Amino acid sequence: MGNRERIIETTLRLMNELGAEAVGTNRIAAETGVSPGNLYYHFGNREEIVRALFDALEHEFRDVLQRDTERPLAPQRIAAFYLRTFDLAWRYRFFFSGTLGLLRRDPVLAGRYQALQSWAIAELDSIATGIAEDGNLAHPRGAEGIASLALNTWLIWSNWIGFLQISGIAEIRRADMTAGINQLFDVIAPYLVPPFEAAIRRAITDEWAP
Amino acid sequence: MGNRERIIETTLRLMNELGAEAVGTNRIAAETGVSPGNLYYHFGNREEIVRALFDALEHEFRDVLQRDTERPLAPQRIAAFYLRTFDLAWRYRFFFSGTLGLLRRDPVLAGRYQALQSWAIAELDSIATGIAEDGNLAHPRGAEGIASLALNTWLIWSNWIGFLQISGIAEIRRADMTAGINQLFDVIAPYLVPPFEAAIRRAITDEWAP
DNA sequence: GTCTATAAGCAGATAGAC
DNA sequence: GTCTATCTGCTTATAGAC
Numbered sequence: 001m002g003n004r005e006r007i008i009e010t011t012l013r014l015m016n017e018l019g020a021e022a023v024g025t026n027r028i029a030a031e032t033g034v035s036p037g038n039l040y041y042h043f044g045n046r047e048e049i050v051r052a053l054f055d056a057l058e059h060e061f062r063d064v065l066q067r068d069t070e071r072p073l074a075p076q077r078i079a080a081f082y083l084r085t086f087d088l089a090w091r092y093r094f095f096f097s098g099t100l101g102l103l104r105r106d107p108v109l110a111g112r113y114q115a116l117q118s119w120a121i122a123e124l125d126s127i128a129t130g131i132a133e134d135g136n137l138a139h140p141r142g143a144e145g146i147a148s149l150a151l152n153t154w155l156i157w158s159n160w161i162g163f164l165q166i167s168g169i170a171e172i173r174r175a176d177m178t179a180g181i182n183q184l185f186d187v188i189a190p191y192l193v194p195p196f197e198a199a200i201r202r203a204i205t206d207e208w209a210p
Numbered sequence: 211m212g213n214r215e216r217i218i219e220t221t222l223r224l225m226n227e228l229g230a231e232a233v234g235t236n237r238i239a240a241e242t243g244v245s246p247g248n249l250y251y252h253f254g255n256r257e258e259i260v261r262a263l264f265d266a267l268e269h270e271f272r273d274v275l276q277r278d279t280e281r282p283l284a285p286q287r288i289a290a291f292y293l294r295t296f297d298l299a300w301r302y303r304f305f306f307s308g309t310l311g312l313l314r315r316d317p318v319l320a321g322r323y324q325a326l327q328s329w330a331i332a333e334l335d336s337i338a339t340g341i342a343e344d345g346n347l348a349h350p351r352g353a354e355g356i357a358s359l360a361l362n363t364w365l366i367w368s369n370w371i372g373f374l375q376i377s378g379i380a381e382i383r384r385a386d387m388t389a390g391i392n393q394l395f396d397v398i399a400p401y402l403v404p405p406f407e408a409a410i411r412r413a414i415t416d417e418w419a420p
Numbered sequence: 421g422t423c424t425a426t427a428a429g430c431a432g433a434t435a436g437a438c
Numbered sequence: 439g440t441c442t443a444t445c446t447g448c449t450t451a452t453a454g455a456c
Contacts, residue, residue, distance in 0.1 A: 097310040190400040
């Protein structure tokens with residue numbers, strides 16, 4: 001693996017451990033085992049490294065949300081969606097606590113993040129709409145209600161990992177992940193028809209022991 | 211007003227505008243119109259200024275949550291609670307985006323924040339329990355369901371202002387506030403008996419035009 | 421209480437040898 | 439591609455005059 005990739009990997013590890021704002025280029029270079037000069041050969045500045053990490057995050061995230069979109073939407077797909085996205089958010093957790101600080105330092109990144117966020121919320125909306133069209137939403141509240149559902153899903157998802165870290169969690173345990181999934185699911189659960197809700201809860205449990 | 215208070219006020223303004231991590235003691239002193247030396251006469255270090263701001267935030271927050279606790283819980287009280295807490299979060303918005311960064315720099319503050327958070331979640335739980343005991347929860351899901359509701363309320367509340375800022379909102383408009391209140395209320399709304407839900411929605415509207 | 425001046429340290433970034 | 443050495447500019451914080 002080349003130095004460029006090793007620098008990216010080290011940056012991810014350090015920023016997850018210490019927070020993005022506490023990690024400088026000298027530190028990254030030292031822990032990677034390269035010189036500052038070499039780091040600046042591979043990256044024009046610090047922001048470029050963060051952008052490379054965001055690229056990877058965005059790629060993985062879009063992949064998870066767009067995978068397996070056949071209708072009717074299976075409970076297994078929804079369960080898998082919950083698990084994979086939380087795992088993703090944990091692996092890039094530096095980004096989800098201190099997002100605003102990163103975006104203020106780099107307007108280019110800010111634009112990309114806002115676009116991804118808009119896309120994600122729209123995608124969550126269309127997933128919920130799909131569930132309604134499949135006849136699995138018991139108390140549909142119209143387009144406005146579904147939009148609110150989608151946004152709350154995004155708010156819980158994008159902030160659960162930050163909440164864990166603020167609460168003092170340094171290493172995630174299965175229980176922390178499960179708790180987050182329950183929080184997320186409890187936003188949409190009251191609107192689902194009972195058998196569909198039960199099927200998703202079962203699928204979530206099954207995912208842990210495949 | 212003495213320099214100490216003016217320094218606190220300036221810090222709040224600057225940190226809300228630029229983010230806590232971008233505001234140094236020199237800048238604070240310059241914008242307050244005092245010397246760095248004078249700033250360090252009033253505060254031992256930068257963290258002490260942030261702690262003073264947190265003290266004010268905590269005091270206001272506890273006050274709003276503990277005010278008007280007569281049972282049965284009136285819809286007006288719940289509506290007022292939504293409005294006041296969002297207003298509060300906006301006025302101290304530097305704290306709610308970048309919380310983790312602040313806590314990592316100051317372990318004393320971290321302890322205080324975690325205590326406040328635990329207290330708030332427990333308080334939200336007991337508010338929801340009170341609504342259930344008043345007979346206004348249509349589909350009670352037991353203690354576990356109420357705990358999940360309380361935590362989701364906290365997650366939405368404590369991150370709504372950050373979401374606005376990440377989305378590019380620099381000055382809050384009434385519509386942004388209303389949207390946040392709707393997001394928050396939509397977490398608990400599906401569990402309320404219809405007349406109680408309607409009364410709260412009405413009270414929220416009335417609060418805007420007293 | 422308030423000031424000026426400055427110390428000490430670390431950040432991001434670059435020049436130029438190899 | 440990778441290195442060493444260094445520049446510049448910033449930060450927090452302090453010393454000592456007034």
